[in-house]
Amino acid sequence: MPSLETDSARNGTAVAAGAPVCVLAKVGEASLKGRNRRQFLDQLRRNLKAAMSGLDARVLDGGSVLRIAVPGEPEAERVGSRLERVFGFANASVCLACERDSEAIADTGMVAFERLRPASFSVRVRRRDKSFPLTSQQLEREVGAAIQRRTALPVDLSRPGLELRVELDQRSAYVHVRELAGAGGLPVGSSGRAICLLSGGIDSPVAALMAMKRGLSVEFVHFSGEPYLDPVATSKAQAQARVLNGFQAARPGPMWVVPFGDQQRMLSAVSPPANLIVLYRRQMARVACEMAARTGASALVTGDSLGQVSSQTLPNMASVEDASELALLRPLLTWDKREVMAKAASLGILALSELAAEDACPLFTDGKQRTAVPRAELLESEAQLDLAELAESAARRARRVDPGVFLDPLEPESRAS
Ligand code: ATP
Ligand code: MG
Numbered sequence: 001m002p003s004l005e006t007d008s009a010r011n012g013t014a015v016a017a018g019a020p021v022c023v024l025a026k027v028g029e030a031s032l033k034g035r036n037r038r039q040f041l042d043q044l045r046r047n048l049k050a051a052m053s054g055l056d057a058r059v060l061d062g063g064s065v066l067r068i069a070v071p072g073e074p075e076a077e078r079v080g081s082r083l084e085r086v087f088g089f090a091n092a093s094v095c096l097a098c099e100r101d102s103e104a105i106a107d108t109g110m111v112a113f114e115r116l117r118p119a120s121f122s123v124r125v126r127r128r129d130k131s132f133p134l135t136s137q138q139l140e141r142e143v144g145a146a147i148q149r150r151t152a153l154p155v156d157l158s159r160p161g162l163e164l165r166v167e168l169d170q171r172s173a174y175v176h177v178r179e180l181a182g183a184g185g186l187p188v189g190s191s192g193r194a195i196c197l198l199s200g201g202i203d204s205p206v207a208a209l210m211a212m213k214r215g216l217s218v219e220f221v222h223f224s225g226e227p228y229l230d231p232v233a234t235s236k237a238q239a240q241a242r243v244l245n246g247f248q249a250a251r252p253g254p255m256w257v258v259p260f261g262d263q264q265r266m267l268s269a270v271s272p273p274a275n276l277i278v279l280y281r282r283q284m285a286r287v288a289c290e291m292a293a294r295t296g297a298s299a300l301v302t303g304d305s306l307g308q309v310s311s312q313t314l315p316n317m318a319s320v321e322d323a324s325e326l327a328l329l330r331p332l333l334t335w336d337k338r339e340v341m342a343k344a345a346s347l348g349i350l351a352l353s354e355l356a357a358e359d360a361c362p363l364f365t366d367g368k369q370r371t372a373v374p375r376a377e378l379l380e381s382e383a384q385l386d387l388a389e390l391a392e393s394a395a396r397r398a399r400r401v402d403p404g405v406f407l408d409p410l411e412p413e414s415r416a417s
Contacts, residue, residue, distance in 0.1 A: 019096035019108050023057075023068040023079045024167065024174060028090035030186055044088040044187040050250035051082045053407065065128065065169075073177075080180040081409045085247045087185035087213050093165070095174035100132065102139065106146035108175045109164045113151055115177075118161025120154045121147065129170045139166070184213065188248040191215030194329065195292045196301040197284060198222050198255065199360075200236035202353040203303025203332055205244055206343045210331035211301045212247050219253040219295055220244075221288050221398070223260040225360035232357035241403035243349050243410075252405045256291055256398040260284070260360055263390055268364035271381035275373045276365045277311045282323035282378065283387055289325045290395030299327045305340070306333050311361075315372035322375075345413040 025048070030040040041063070048066060049059050057079050060067040070076045076094040083092050098108040113121070123143045125136040134142070143166065144155050153161075165176035196208040198220040208218050222237040234257055245252035260280075267279045288300050304312045311320075321328050332340055344350040 019098055019111075019175075021070050021072055021076055022060075022095055022097055022174070023070065023076050023083070023092055023180070024095050025066045025068060025083060025086075025089045025092040026182065027064040027066070028088060028182060028184055028186075030088050030190065036190075040088075040187060040190050043190045044086070047088065047187050047189065047248075047250045048083075048086050051086045051246075051407065052079065053249065055079060055082065065167075076178075078409075080178075082407060084181055084183055084410070085249075085407075086187075087183045087215070087247065088187035088190075089182035090184065091182040092180040093176040094178040094180065095167070095176050097172040097174050100168055100173045102142035102146045105143050105166055105173050105175060106150060108173075109143070109147060109166075110150060112162060112164060112175070112177050113147070113153075116162050118153065120156035120160050121151075121162045121164060122155055122157050122160035123147070123164045123166065125166045125168065127168045129168055131170075132168055139168075183247075186213070186215030188212050188215060189217045189251060192299070193217045193219065193295070193297040194299040194301050195219050195221050195288050195295070195297045196253075197288055197303075198237045198241060199303070200233035200240065200353070200357055201303070201359065202337075202344055202350070203305060203308075203340055205240040205303075205347070205349060205353065206335075206340050207301050207303040207331045208244050209247060209343070209347070211329060212244070214331075216299070216301070217248055217251055217253065218244070218301065219291075219297060220255040220403075221258060221291050222255055223258050223284055223287070223360050225261045225264070225358060225363050226259045228261040228265070228363060229358040229360060232355075233359060236352060236355060236357055238401055238403045239352055240349055242406045243347055245403060245405040246407050246410075249405050249407060252403070255401045255403050257401055258287055258291075258394050258398045260287075260394070261363065263394065264360065264363045266385055266390070267381070270384040271377075273364065273366050274368055274370045275377055275381065277361055277369045278316050278319050278373045279378060279381060280361060281311055281316075281320040282382075283391065285320055285324035285328065286387060286391035287394045287398075290391050291398060292326055294395060297326075299329050300324055301329045301331065303332055303340075304330045305335050305337070308337065310369040310371045313371045316370075319373060319375060319378055341415070345415050346410070348411040348413055350413050350415065 098104040123140045167174045194216045
C-alpha cells in the first residue's frame with residue numbers, strides 16, 4: 001500500500017511514495033468504428049509510440065484506454081505535451097495506480113488533497129472491470145468515507161472543491177491527479193493519404209493540420225518561384241512541415257519542392273495578367289495530382305477559405321477544381337482569418353508564417369485579379385501550352401526535402417488582437 005509520505009522535493013509535483021505513475025489516454029471517435037476498430041486502434045497505438053520517442057514511457061495494452069507507464073510525474077507532463085499531438089484521443093489523465101481497495105485509493109488520493117486543499121470533495125468511480133464486486137456507487141461511498149476519516153472534509157456532490165476521479169480495470173485502481181487535453185480527431189493514417197499544397201503562408205499549414213485531424217496522413221508540395229524569387233518561402237514551408245510532422249511522427253511527410261517560376265512565365269505569356277492566379281492554381285493542382293500518383297496519395301488539401309481573396313470565390317475555386325483529377329479538400333473553407341491565425345498561434349508557427357517572403361503567386365500578375373475568370377478564357381490560354389506534359393516534368397524534377405519531426409513542447413504564441 002502506498003504511504004502518505006510525499007516527495008515534495010520535486011517542486012510541487014508531489015507523488016504518493018511508491019505509487020506507480022501512468023497516463024491513461026482514452027480513445028475518442030475511433031473506438032466507435034465498428035468493423036474497422038482493430039485497424040484504428042493499431043494505427044493509434046503506432047502513432048502514440050512514435051510520438052513518445054525519446055521519452056521514458058512505455059505504452060501498455062488496454063483496448064479503448066491506453067496505459068502509458070512513466071517513472072514519475074515530470075515524465076507524465078512530457079507525455080501530456082506529446083499527447084496533444086496524437087489525434088484519436090478524447091482525453092487523458094495522469095494517474096497514480098494502487099490496489100483496488102477503498103483504503104488504498106483514499107491513501108493515494110491524499111496527494112490531490114494536499115495539492116489542492118479543497119474545502120469539500122466528491123468521488124467519482126468508473127469501473128471498466130464490471131466483475132468488480134462493488135458497484136461504482138458503493139465504491140464511491142466507501143472511498144468517500146475513507147477520505148473523510150483522513151481529512152474530516154464534507155462531501156459536496158453538486159459543487160465539490162475537488163472531484164476525485166477513480167478508474168478500475170482488472171488489474172488496478174487509478175486515481176486521477178491531473179486531467180490532460182486530448183487532441184480529438186481520428187488517428188493519422190486511418191483515413192488514407194493526401195498531398196497538402198503548402199505555401200509557407202498562414203492558411204495552408206493549418207489546413208494540413210485539420211486534414212491530419214480527420215485521419216489523413218499528409219505529404220507536402222511547395223511551389224517555389226525560382227529562378228525568379230529567392231527561397232525564403234520554401235524555408236518557411238519546410239519549418240512549418242517539421243512542426244506539422246510532430247502530429248504524424250509515425251510517418252512524417254516529405255516535402256516536394258517544385259520550381260514553378262518558368263511555368264508561371266509561360267502562362268503569363270498566353271494570358272491577360274488578371275486571369276493568372278487561377279491559371280497558376282489550376283497548374284499547381286495538375287502538378288500536385290502527378291505527385292500524388294507517384295506517392296500514392298488520393299486527395300489534395302489547400303488552405304482556401306471562401307471569399308478570402310479573389311482566387312477563392314466560388315467560380316474561381318470551381319475552375320481550380322476542374323483541373324484536379326483528385327478530390328480537392330479545403331478544411332478551412334468556412335474559417336475566418338482570425339480563427340486560422342489563432343490556430344497557427346497555438347502551434348507556435350504564426351510569427352514564422354507571417355515573416356515576409358516573396359510568394360510565388362503574384363509573380364507576373366501586376367496585382368488585380370478577377371473574381372470570376374470566364375472558363376472559356378482559361379481554356380483558350382491553356383490550349384497554347386502542353387500543360388499536362390509540363391505538369392509531368394515538374395513532378396519528375398521535384399526536389400524531395402525531409403523536414404524532420406518537431407516533438408519538443410509546442411510554444412503557443414500569445415497575440416494581442
Ligand atoms: P496561404 O496562407 O496558405 O498561402 P493564402 O491566403 O495566401 O493561403 P492563396 O495564396 O490564394 O491564399 O493560396 C491558396 C492556397 O493555394 C494555399 O492555402 C495553398 O494551399 C495553395 N498555394 C498557394 N501558393 C502556393 C505555393 N507557392 N506552394 C504551395 N501551395 C500554394
Ligand atoms: Mg499564399
